[in-house]
Amino acid sequence: KAATRTISVGDELRLDELIEWLIARGFERVTAVELPGEFCIHGGILDIFPASEPDAIRIELFGDEIESIRSFNVESQRRLEDLKSISLTATTPTGSLASGAASAPRSNAMKDAAARSGAPDAPSPVFVGPTESLIDSLPPTTIVVLNDLQQSISEGRMYLQRLSSPVGLYSVDATMARLTEFPSVTIDALGADSYETSCHLSIEPIERLSGSRRDALVELSELLGPDDQILLCCHNEGEHERLHELIKETDTAHNTALASRIRLTTGRLRRGFRLIDHALIVISDNELFSRAATRATTRKKRTDSRAIDTFLDLRDGDLVVHVAHGIAKYRGMAKVENSGQQEEHMLLEFRDSVIVYVPVSLIHLVQKYIGPAKTSPELTKYGGTSWLKKKDQVAEAVSDMATDMLKLQAERASRPGLQCPPDTHLQQEFDKAFPFTETIDQVSAIADLKQDMEQPKPMDRLICGDVGFGKTEVAMRAVFKAVDSGRQVAVLVPTTVLAEQHFRTFSQRMAEFPVTVEMLSRFRTAAEQNRIIARLKEGAIDVVIGTHRLVSKDIQFKNLGLLVIDEEQKFGVKVKERLKHLRAEVDVLTLTATPIPRTLHMSLLGIRDISSLTTPPRDRVPIETRVGRFDESLVRSAIIRELNRGGQVYFVHNRVHDIEQIAQRLKRIVPEASLTIAHGQMHEDDLEAAMIEFVNGKADILLATTIIESGLDIPNANTMFIHQADIYGLADLHQLRGRVGRDRHRAYCYLLLEDGRTVTTKATRRLKAIEEYSELGAGFRIAMRDLEIRGAGNILGTEQSGNIAAVGYELYCQLLENSVRTLKKQPLRYQRHCKIELPVSNFIPDKYIAEQKLKIEVYRRLSQANSLEQLSELEEELRDRFGPIPTAARRMLQLRELNLRALGWKIENIHLETGYAVCRYRDAKLIRMLSHLHKGHLRVVDAHDAYWPLAAEETDGPAVLDELIAALSAAQPPVPEA
Structure with a gap:
C-alpha cells in the first residue's frame, strides 16, 4: 500500500525521494531521533523511528545502495541488532477508504448485527477525501475478533451522534464493510443466531470471592462440583510458588483435597469462568483474592541511558557558569587558529561585553546556569575577585550545612533503634503478591530500607520519585515489615483526601494478610475517632493513616515502630517540630513526589539516606x-x-x-x-x-x-x-x-x-x-530540571536556595560533594586536565555533523570521557551514527587519548621546544619509572620537566601526536588518574 514501504539491504534507494515520501506521510525531520515519527540524516546515514517498531532504525547507504539496516537505542545511541529489511508505515492518514467499501462482501453476523441496530446497509464515510484508517495498514491475513458486535455498532453510532461535527471520521457501516475483507471471529454473549460455522460454548462467570487470604481457597473448594477441576493462572513465578505452598497449607488445615484438583500455570487472565460441559473452572490469582486486575508488562532490555544534560539545550544568550571565571552569556561557537592548531571555541560574554574564547577541550569547565525559578543573576566581571569570594562564601555555607547533617546522622547512629528481624515467610508472601513487576529502582529502594530496618539504629530514609513511579508500594513493604515485627505504623499525609486514598490502597493491598488498617481523619465521626484512638493505645490497630491529627499529643500508641511521612514539606512548623521528636524514637520513612537530581543524590551520599525512583513502570503508556x-x-x-x-x-x-x-x-x-x-x-x-x-x-x-x-x-x-x-x-x-x-x-x-x-x-x-x-524528550528533561530544583530546596532547606542562585546548581553540587568528602577525610573529586600544545587541527567538520547542538554534545562527552574505554565507546558511536570519522575529528579523539594517558602518568602540560616534547609532571617517582621503561630516552632534567627527543619533525603535528601516544602507551601507570 502507499502507506507502507518495505526497504531491504541491497536495495537501490534515492535519499531525496525517500525524504519526500516520509514528510508526505507525517514523519518529522529533526536533528536527532528521540520519538516515533521522527527521522534525521547525517551524510549517508538515515535514522528513523517508525511508529510500528519498538526501537529506532539506522539505515546506512553506500552511494544509492543500502549497505546495512540496524536497530539502535535512542538513549544510548548504541546498535542493538542487524536487520535484513524494515517496513515504514505512515504516521498520518494518506489513502482513501470510501472507494472500495461499498462493494465489500459482508459476513452473516455483520449483516444481522447491522440490521438489528436499524442502520442503512450502504456504507457512507462521514469524511470522503484523501484519508486512511488503521484497517488499511493491516496485512490481509489478519484475523479480526468482533466482540459483542451489535453493542459495538450501537455505541459507535451513539458516539458519532453526540459529536456536533464528526468531520474526518468514518461511519460505522463503512468500517464494518471494510472489516469483512478479513477472516473474522464473532463473539456474542446472547448466542441468538446460528450459522454453519457457529460454535456454542457453555460458559458462566465465577462468583465473587471474599478476597481473604485465609478463606479464599476454602471458598473456592466449596464452589467445586464433584468432578470439577481448576486451572489457576498466576501473574508471575513468585505468586505461582506462593500459591503452591498455600494450597498445601489449606489442605492440611481444612482437610480439603485442592492439591489434586488445582493445576497452577503462569499467565494473564482478565476474568475467570466456568466451562460447564468440561467441568473446568478457570480463575486468576487476582480474582481469587479480589485484587484489581493488572496489566501485562513487557520486559525491555535495560540500557545504560545517558544522564540528562541540560547543557545540550544551550541557546544563544543563555546564562552559563565558567567554574573559574563566573557567570556569563553563551554567544555561540567559532573556529580559531593558533600556531597551526585549528580548534573550535565556545564564546562567552562577561560583564562590560568582554568576550572570552574557551577551547572545546576545556568545555567541561562550562556549565549551563540553573537556579531557582525567577532568579536572574548579574554577569561576572572577568578577571575580578568577586567570583572567587562568592564561591568561597557558598563553599563555607555548604560546609556548615554538611557538618550539621553529619552530626545528626552520628547522633541517630548512637541511639538504640527498633531492630527488625530478617524477612519472614509471611513478608516474602506479601512481596510476591505485588501484582506488577517491580522496577529496578523499586527493588533497590526496598532492599535499602529493609537493610535500614534490620540495623540496631533508627531509620531515617527519604524516597524520591516522580508521580506514578511506585513510591507507595515501596512504603508498603516497610509498613508490612514493621507490622510483621510486632510494631504499629502511622502514615502521615497532608490532606484528608489523600488519607482516604491511602486508606483504600493499603486496605486492598493488605486484605489477604492479618493486618488491621484504620484511618483517622475528619471524615470519621467523633465517636469513631475516640474508638480508633482507644484501639491504637491497646495495640489493636496495626496501621493508622491520617493527617496532622495523628501527631497530636493525645494520640498514644502501644508500640509505634515506623512513621511514614508523605510530602513533609507541606506540613506546618508545629507538625515538623513534633516530627523531630518522633524521629529520635522510631524508624522514619519520608516520601516525596518531587524528584531530586542524581548530582545532588550523589553529593549527599554518606550524610543523608536517599532512594530515588527514576525508572518509569514498564507498562507506562505515554500521555x-x-x-x-x-x-x-x-x-x-x-x-x-x-x-x-x-x-x-x-x-x-x-x-x-x-x-x-x-x-x-x-x-x-x-x-x-x-x-x-x-x-x-x-x-x-x-x-x-x-x-x-x-x-x-x-x-x-x-x-x-x-x-x-x-x-x-x-x-x-x-x-x-x-x-x-x-x-x-x-x-x-x-x-x-x-x-x-x-x-x-x-x-x-x-x-x-x-x-x-x-x-x-x-x-x-x-x-x-x-x-x-x-521519558527521553527535551520537554521532559527541562520539566525535570525545574522540578529537581524544587526538590533540592525541599531537602536542603529554603536558606540554601540563595547559595544555589549565587553559583548555579551544578557548581553548588560539586562544592557540596567536596565538602562531604573533606569532612569524611576522602579524596576530593575534580576533573584534571593536561594542557597540550601541538600543531594539530582538531574539530568536527560541518560536513560531518552540521547541527551545532549535536556538535556541542560530542565535544561535551569527549571532555567528560575519563577512561580509554569511554573514549573507545564514543569513537564507535560516532562511526555508527555519522559514518567514517574525518581526519580533523580523529585527531580530536587522539588528543583526548594523549590527555588521558598523560594524566595517568601525572603529566599536566605537554609543549614543544626545538626538537623536544617537554612534559611538565607532578610525581617524580612516576616520571622516573616512565624514563626507566624507555631506557633513559625520556630525560628528567629538573623537578618539574622531562624532555622527550622527537623522532618526527616538530612541524609535523600528527606524527608528533602519534609518537607521544606510543611513548605514553609503553606501559600502564600503577594508578591511572582520570
Missing part, C-alpha cells in the same frame, strides 16, 4: 498531549470520548474569580455531564466534599485550580484540559499532567489557549516541549 485554541467542539468531543469509556475528566482553570463562568460554559458544552468545582478559597469542608465526590465517581468533571497538582490518584480520570496553558511553567504542566495516565487506558491532556490571546515566544517553546513529552 497523548495536544496544544490548541479553546474550541468547544473539540472540548465536547474529548469529554464525550472519556465518558463513553466510563471515565472522568479534569478541567484546570487557575483563576478563582471567573471559575463559575467556566463552569457554566462547560455545562452548556456538555449538558449531560455532572460537574463539581474545587479551589483553595472554598471552605475546607466544602473543598473536601467536592474532592471526595469526584474520587468516588459521583461527578464526571472536576473543574479545579492547581490545587490538584499533587496528591490525587484517580485511575478512572484519564482526560485533562489545562485552560490558559501558556501561563504555566514546564514543571507545573508536567506535575498537573501526571494526574492522568495512571490506568490501562490511553490518557489525553489538552493544553488550551484562549482565542485572541497573544502567546509569547517563551510560552510557545514551553508548550511545544511539553507536547513532545517523552
Whole structure:
C-alpha cells in the first residue's frame, strides 16, 4: 500500500525521494531521533523511528545502495541488532477508504448485527477525501475478533451522534464493510443466531470471592462440583510458588483435597469462568483474592541511558557558569587558529561585553546556569575577585550545612533503634503478591530500607520519585515489615483526601494478610475517632493513616515502630517540630513526589539516606498531549470520548474569580455531564466534599485550580484540559499532567489557549516541549530540571536556595560533594586536565555533523570521557551514527587519548621546544619509572620537566601526536588518574 514501504539491504534507494515520501506521510525531520515519527540524516546515514517498531532504525547507504539496516537505542545511541529489511508505515492518514467499501462482501453476523441496530446497509464515510484508517495498514491475513458486535455498532453510532461535527471520521457501516475483507471471529454473549460455522460454548462467570487470604481457597473448594477441576493462572513465578505452598497449607488445615484438583500455570487472565460441559473452572490469582486486575508488562532490555544534560539545550544568550571565571552569556561557537592548531571555541560574554574564547577541550569547565525559578543573576566581571569570594562564601555555607547533617546522622547512629528481624515467610508472601513487576529502582529502594530496618539504629530514609513511579508500594513493604515485627505504623499525609486514598490502597493491598488498617481523619465521626484512638493505645490497630491529627499529643500508641511521612514539606512548623521528636524514637520513612537530581543524590551520599525512583513502570503508556485554541467542539468531543469509556475528566482553570463562568460554559458544552468545582478559597469542608465526590465517581468533571497538582490518584480520570496553558511553567504542566495516565487506558491532556490571546515566544517553546513529552524528550528533561530544583530546596532547606542562585546548581553540587568528602577525610573529586600544545587541527567538520547542538554534545562527552574505554565507546558511536570519522575529528579523539594517558602518568602540560616534547609532571617517582621503561630516552632534567627527543619533525603535528601516544602507551601507570 502507499502507506507502507518495505526497504531491504541491497536495495537501490534515492535519499531525496525517500525524504519526500516520509514528510508526505507525517514523519518529522529533526536533528536527532528521540520519538516515533521522527527521522534525521547525517551524510549517508538515515535514522528513523517508525511508529510500528519498538526501537529506532539506522539505515546506512553506500552511494544509492543500502549497505546495512540496524536497530539502535535512542538513549544510548548504541546498535542493538542487524536487520535484513524494515517496513515504514505512515504516521498520518494518506489513502482513501470510501472507494472500495461499498462493494465489500459482508459476513452473516455483520449483516444481522447491522440490521438489528436499524442502520442503512450502504456504507457512507462521514469524511470522503484523501484519508486512511488503521484497517488499511493491516496485512490481509489478519484475523479480526468482533466482540459483542451489535453493542459495538450501537455505541459507535451513539458516539458519532453526540459529536456536533464528526468531520474526518468514518461511519460505522463503512468500517464494518471494510472489516469483512478479513477472516473474522464473532463473539456474542446472547448466542441468538446460528450459522454453519457457529460454535456454542457453555460458559458462566465465577462468583465473587471474599478476597481473604485465609478463606479464599476454602471458598473456592466449596464452589467445586464433584468432578470439577481448576486451572489457576498466576501473574508471575513468585505468586505461582506462593500459591503452591498455600494450597498445601489449606489442605492440611481444612482437610480439603485442592492439591489434586488445582493445576497452577503462569499467565494473564482478565476474568475467570466456568466451562460447564468440561467441568473446568478457570480463575486468576487476582480474582481469587479480589485484587484489581493488572496489566501485562513487557520486559525491555535495560540500557545504560545517558544522564540528562541540560547543557545540550544551550541557546544563544543563555546564562552559563565558567567554574573559574563566573557567570556569563553563551554567544555561540567559532573556529580559531593558533600556531597551526585549528580548534573550535565556545564564546562567552562577561560583564562590560568582554568576550572570552574557551577551547572545546576545556568545555567541561562550562556549565549551563540553573537556579531557582525567577532568579536572574548579574554577569561576572572577568578577571575580578568577586567570583572567587562568592564561591568561597557558598563553599563555607555548604560546609556548615554538611557538618550539621553529619552530626545528626552520628547522633541517630548512637541511639538504640527498633531492630527488625530478617524477612519472614509471611513478608516474602506479601512481596510476591505485588501484582506488577517491580522496577529496578523499586527493588533497590526496598532492599535499602529493609537493610535500614534490620540495623540496631533508627531509620531515617527519604524516597524520591516522580508521580506514578511506585513510591507507595515501596512504603508498603516497610509498613508490612514493621507490622510483621510486632510494631504499629502511622502514615502521615497532608490532606484528608489523600488519607482516604491511602486508606483504600493499603486496605486492598493488605486484605489477604492479618493486618488491621484504620484511618483517622475528619471524615470519621467523633465517636469513631475516640474508638480508633482507644484501639491504637491497646495495640489493636496495626496501621493508622491520617493527617496532622495523628501527631497530636493525645494520640498514644502501644508500640509505634515506623512513621511514614508523605510530602513533609507541606506540613506546618508545629507538625515538623513534633516530627523531630518522633524521629529520635522510631524508624522514619519520608516520601516525596518531587524528584531530586542524581548530582545532588550523589553529593549527599554518606550524610543523608536517599532512594530515588527514576525508572518509569514498564507498562507506562505515554500521555497523548495536544496544544490548541479553546474550541468547544473539540472540548465536547474529548469529554464525550472519556465518558463513553466510563471515565472522568479534569478541567484546570487557575483563576478563582471567573471559575463559575467556566463552569457554566462547560455545562452548556456538555449538558449531560455532572460537574463539581474545587479551589483553595472554598471552605475546607466544602473543598473536601467536592474532592471526595469526584474520587468516588459521583461527578464526571472536576473543574479545579492547581490545587490538584499533587496528591490525587484517580485511575478512572484519564482526560485533562489545562485552560490558559501558556501561563504555566514546564514543571507545573508536567506535575498537573501526571494526574492522568495512571490506568490501562490511553490518557489525553489538552493544553488550551484562549482565542485572541497573544502567546509569547517563551510560552510557545514551553508548550511545544511539553507536547513532545517523552521519558527521553527535551520537554521532559527541562520539566525535570525545574522540578529537581524544587526538590533540592525541599531537602536542603529554603536558606540554601540563595547559595544555589549565587553559583548555579551544578557548581553548588560539586562544592557540596567536596565538602562531604573533606569532612569524611576522602579524596576530593575534580576533573584534571593536561594542557597540550601541538600543531594539530582538531574539530568536527560541518560536513560531518552540521547541527551545532549535536556538535556541542560530542565535544561535551569527549571532555567528560575519563577512561580509554569511554573514549573507545564514543569513537564507535560516532562511526555508527555519522559514518567514517574525518581526519580533523580523529585527531580530536587522539588528543583526548594523549590527555588521558598523560594524566595517568601525572603529566599536566605537554609543549614543544626545538626538537623536544617537554612534559611538565607532578610525581617524580612516576616520571622516573616512565624514563626507566624507555631506557633513559625520556630525560628528567629538573623537578618539574622531562624532555622527550622527537623522532618526527616538530612541524609535523600528527606524527608528533602519534609518537607521544606510543611513548605514553609503553606501559600502564600503577594508578591511572582520570
